Structures are given as structure tokens and as C-alpha cells.
Amino acid sequence: MLDIKIEKTKNPKKKPGENEEIEFGTIFTDHMFIMDYEKGKGWINPRIEEYKDLVISPAAMVFHYGQTMFEGMKAYKTDEGKTVLFRPDKNIERANNSNRRLCIPTIPNEDFLQAVKEIVKVDEDWIPRKKGSALYIRPYIIATEPALHVNPSSQYKFIIILSPVGAYYKEGLNPVKIWVEDEYVRAVRGGIGEAKTGGNYAASLYSQEKAHEAGYSQVLWLDGIEHKYIEEVGAMNIFFKINGKVVTPMLNGSILPGVTRNSVIEVCKSWGYTVEERRVSAEEIYKAAKDGSLEEVFGSGTAAVISPVGTLKFEDEVFEINNNQIGEVSQKLYDTITGIQTGKVEDKFNWIVEVK
Numbered sequence: 527m528l529d530i531k532i533e534k535t536k537n538p539k540k541k542p543g544e545n546e547e548i549e550f551g552t553i554f555t556d557h558m559f560i561m562d563y564e565k566g567k568g569w570i571n572p573r574i575e576e577y578k579d580l581v582i583s584p585a586a587m588v589f590h591y592g593q594t595m596f597e598g599m600k601a602y603k604t605d606e607g608k609t610v611l612f613r614p615d616k617n618i619e620r621a622n623n624s625n626r627r628l629c630i631p632t633i634p635n636e637d638f639l640q641a642v643k644e645i646v647k648v649d650e651d652w653i654p655r656k657k658g659s660a661l662y663i664r665p666y667i668i669a670t671e672p673a674l675h676v677n678p679s680s681q682y683k684f685i686i687i688l689s690p691v692g693a694y695y696k697e698g699l700n701p702v703k704i705w706v707e708d709e710y711v712r713a714v715r716g717g718i719g720e721a722k723t724g725g726n727y728a729a730s731l732y733s734q735e736k737a738h739e740a741g742y743s744q745v746l747w748l749d750g751i752e753h754k755y756i757e758e759v760g761a762m763n764i765f766f767k768i769n770g771k772v773v774t775p776m777l778n779g780s781i782l783p784g785v786t787r788n789s790v791i792e793v794c795k796s797w798g799y800t801v802e803e804r805r806v807s808a809e810e811i812y813k814a815a816k817d818g819s820l821e822e823v824f825g826s827g828t829a830a831v832i833s834p835v836g837t838l839k840f841e842d843e844v845f846e847i848n849n850n851q852i853g854e855v856s857q858k859l860y861d862t863i864t865g866i867q868t869g870k871v872e873d874k875f876n877w878i879v880e881v882k
């Protein structure tokens with residue numbers, strides 16, 4: 527159990543209005559959680575203080591070698607006014623897997639959860655109530671030892687910041703356009719693709735810019751060895767509905783094990799769908815798009831929730847999926863998952879954790 531020192535700000539900021547359109551992740555709440563790590567002492571000095579700039583050495587190892595990890599979670603207000611989290615255990619388990627892969631000291635699961643709950647409690651008035659909105663939680667760790675040698679840092683900071691958000695894409699729940707990247711890759715097997723760490727996102731930017739310039743929202747990555755098998759999209763995992771079955775790339779070490787991905791699989795199975803987690807080639811999707819058996823495509827993620835895909839570009843061919851309309855399963859998944867998160871749909875899976 528952490529002994530968290532709480533010092534509240536004397537200058538609370540103005541909160542965004544309920545109907546204000548906020549660009550994803552651009553507004554931050556009044557407070558943040560910080561805890562330091564020092565070799566020999568472990569994680570020390572947990573505290574909640576005013577959200578403010580950090581003072582860090584310009585030699586801090588994170589700036590040079592990218593030793594860092596992050597998570598993405600959300601807090602919601604239910605209709606009854608309760609503050610809840612969605613499957614925080616899954617994020618915490620993944621955070622510590624990322625930590626192990628990046629030689630960052632792990633944080634005991636119960637301390638991580640306590641820190642998330644405490645900071646959310648302090649800033650719970652910032653949780654937006656509008657449909658489709660939530661308080662995005664961004665826990666992250668950075669290596670802070672001032673040194674230029676390449677080895678694991680002996681000092682770290684674990685920080686949690688909060689940001690009221692609406693939809694991740696400007697399209698909202700309307701279908702997005704996705705570009706299948708056949709030249710560059712995001713991750714390779716044996717690399718750090720399954721860890722949630724900055725480097726994977728930095729590796730995605732060049733292709734994403736190329737896709738944006740061509741009018742596409744995101745890039746769909748193929749595997750790094752054969753450039754044949756579908757992996758994931760920039761900010762989400764990907765699902766296909768083919769001939770009534772729900773198909774998604776299996777976790778192979780280079781794909782992020784998404785919490786929403788896992789939830790989609792559980793919900794679809796509970797509805798009686800056959801869900802296949804397996805290798806999915808771009809060729810298979812290309813053929814299914816041509817012969818009409820590709821019924822729906824959608825992405826899943828904490829930020830993106832469920833995001834229908836209306837257009838897929840494979841090399842020189844562009845396919846429209848489901849007449850560029852939100853598919854039936856995509857809509858039902860969105861309603862069910864956001865419904866569970868906001869207390870409108872019964873939580874049969876026991877995924878909700880109350881913050882009190």
C-alpha cells in the first residue's frame with residue numbers, strides 16, 4: 527500500500543464546457559501523480575501534486591535511448607454518478623510486461639491500481655458526462671538517470687496524467703479510411719512490438735504522415751518479415767467480419783495485446799459468433815473484399831473504442847467496406863462496450879471497478 531502525499535493546487539483551471547469539442551489529448555486536469563525510483567531504494571515518494579512542467583536533466587536516458595513505457599486507460603461516470611474504471615487489471619498486467627521487456631522496474635499491481643484510483647478521485651470532477659466522452663488516463667514511466675552509456679537507467683519517474691476526451695478520430699464513430707502499408711514496418715517478431723512504448727509509435731509516424739497526405743486516417747501494418755500478414759493499425763487492433771465470422775490477427779509478439787481487443791473477442795463469443803484469432807493475410811482480405819464476403823472491418827482500442835473502417839487501400843486498389851456505413855456488429859459492440867463502461871448495460875463480465 528502506497529503512502530501517497532496529496533497536495534492540491536491553489537489555482538484550479540477552468541474545465542471545458544460539456545459540449546465543447548476537444549481535440550483528443552490536448553487538455554489536462556489540475557493534478558498529476560508522480561513516484562520516483564532509485565536503484566537500491568525502489569519506488570519512493572508517491573505524491574499527487576499540481577499538474578506542471580517537469581524538471582529533468584537534459585542528459586536523462588529517456589531522451590537518448592527511449593527507455594519508457596506508457597498505458598492508456600479511461601475513467602467514466604455512470605448514470606448513477608459512480609466513477610468507474612474498465613478492466614484496469616489488464617492494463618496494469620500489460621504495463622508490467624512492457625516494463626520487463628524494457629528493463630524498467632515493475633510496479634506492484636496493487637500499488638499501480640491505488641495510484642490510478644487516487645489521482646482519478648482527486649480530479650473526478652473533470653470526467654466529462656457527454657456520450658462518447660471519458661477521462662483518459664495516461665500512466666507512463668521515463669528513465670531519468672543523467673548518463674549517456676547504453677544500459678538500463680538506475681532512476682525513473684512513474685507519472686499519471688489525465689485528459690478529458692471525446693472521440694479519438696475526427697470522424698467520431700463514422701467509418702475511417704485506412705492505408706495498408708506495404709513498404710515500411712512497425713515492428714518485427716522478437717522486437718518490442720507487443721510492448722506499449724514510445725519507439726513503436728515513433729516508428730509509425732513516417733507512414734502515418736504519408737497516409738495522411740493521401741487523405742487516410744491511419745496505417746494498417748503488415749508483418750515485418752514477409753510483409754504479408756496483417757498486424758494492427760496505428761492506434762488500434764483490427765477486426766474483420768468475413769462470411770459471418772469475426773477474424774483478428776493472433777497475438778504473435780509484434781502486435782499490441784489490446785484490452786479492448788480482448789473485450790471485443792469476449793463479447794462477440796458471448797453473442798455466439800465464431801471468433802478466429804489467427805494469421806490473416808492481406809491477400810485473404812483483398813480477396814474477401816473483391817468477392818463480397820468481407821462484411822465489416824473495425825478497429826478497437828482504449829482511445830478509439832470501436833472504429834468502423836469504411837475504406838481500405840491495398841497498393842493501387844481502394845475498397846469500400848459495407849458501403850462506407852457503420853456495420854451492425856461494429857455498432858452493437860460500440861453500444862455494448864460503452865454501455866458497460868457507463869453503467870447502461872449490465873456488466874456480466876465483471877469488468878468494472880469502482881473508484882471510491
Ligand code: COI
Pocket residue numbers: 597598599760761762827828829830
Ligand atoms: C490507447 O488507445 O489508449 C492508446 O494508447 C493509443 C494511443 C496511441 C492514443
